[in-house]
Amino acid sequence: MKLNEHSSKQLFQESGIPVPQGVLLAPGGLPDIPFPLPWVLKSQVLSGGRGKAGGIRLADTAEQARAELERLFSLDIKGERVRLVRVEPRAAFSREMYLSVTLDRRSRSLCVTAGRAGGVDIETCDPETILVEHAMPDAGLAPYQVRNIFFHLDLPRELLKPFSGLLTALFDMSLRHRLLLAEINPLVVTDGGELLALDGKVEIDGHRVGIDPSLNRFFEPVHLSPEENRSREAGLSYHKLDGFVGLMVNGAGLAMASMDILNYSGLEAANFLDLGGGADSAAMRTALDILFDDERVGMVFINIFGGILSCHKVARSMLEALGGEPPRKPIVVRFAGNGAADGL
Structure with a gap:
């Protein structure tokens, strides 16, 4: 079961991963938004490439937001009509990175991938900027692996503790809910020196949903x-x-x-x-x-x-x-x- 960005961030937040505030909108006007302008308006579709397709827009005023929402709800991105839009405060950041946990069936392990560049397709990145660590489900992610990833990303030393907590939360969430994919792209360092999951993507094993029906709370029928x-x-x-x-x-x-x-x-x-x-x-x-x-x-x-x-x-x-x-x-x-x- 694939989750859109909004549902992915809900799961992130439940698991202790820092995410921006966000409000999910359907067509029908602009309600009161509980955080100040400027905003980012993000189409909620399951396919990739929404940014290049015009599915992410910026708004400095409420009037501009209404106009952009009308445009977004008229979009068709790779065959999927935009029916939901997430509104977030625009974040100011100094670094973008990539971080994900995926199930690697060949090695029977969870694969943690970290990239020094974020907001781009990980497949197109320079291999030198990518680090991959494999962790067995019964052993978990070892402290030395967390440190390897942290130093590979060349983050400030004062972020070691919050990064360790974020990565551990991402790994534990993947293991607990039997996720096929948990991706943060980009993971950013804000101008205030904090880590923030600016975008997210999650895929849950459908068999796990049958075992744990509570995961159906993340199912969004408009995508089907x-x-x-x-x-x-x-x-x-x-x-x-x-x-x-x-x-x-x-x-x-x-x-x-x-x-x-x-x-x-x-x-x-x-x-x-x-x-x-x-x-x-x-x-x-x-x-x-x-x-x-x-x-x-x-x-x-x-x-x-x-x-x-x-x-x-x-x-x-x-x-x-x-x-x-x-x-x-x-x-x-x-x-x-x-x-x-x-x-x-």
Whole structure:
């Protein structure tokens, strides 16, 4: 689950990481802002590159802020309409840096990356300015690693204690909530000599959200399409693609193989839709409705491998979901494994 900047900073703040004050706005005017001008108006989208797309604006007056908000809410950034804007006080700072914690599956560790330059794509930075430290989840981040990162960033010695606290909080937050990514870009040193997370990005493992439903407080439905929100409520995994064959499967591996076969045959998939381990009639009805309601979908391919989930159960759920009526679009079904013969 990807978090926008506002939600990321809420999580940062809960974890003891210093962030600017901020107010989240939707279209509909400018309310009272509890901090003085000048302000920074920041589009809340999940894609990168919003600055280059004009998604971050400055305002010195309330009138200018209203005009800029109107422009921002009319923007489309990489296919995502701007529906939320975060307002912050403009920060004065002398240094920008990069700091992140990511899950590195290859080394089975948490990877801490620090860069002497911030506010830019870390991939484009000079490798000499980057330091990477790996920490095992059961051992944590060692004090010497914190010092290595601090001295690499060439920060003033009086910031060692606050930097150590910030980095430890970022690492512990990543471990506690099973984050795939926790990024501060940029981390700045203000003119007052304090550290501040000026921008943030967080991605939470979706499985962790299922274990800890309280993390749903950071979910923002405006970033998803209506189909994605409907599927999420039903416990399905759905992503829209560019084809015309509606696809329903159980398991991501089978979905990828099915899409490969379809694309190879010139039948491009219109979506990724994974039933997961459950296929009751309510979930099946939602899945079929999503595919039937999609005007791009000309036919539906249902490919189920019966393991724990019985193909016979899927067939019964499908009949209940259709309610005895013929399907609105042609359906091709393939069952294999547990209950396949009974299901067909």
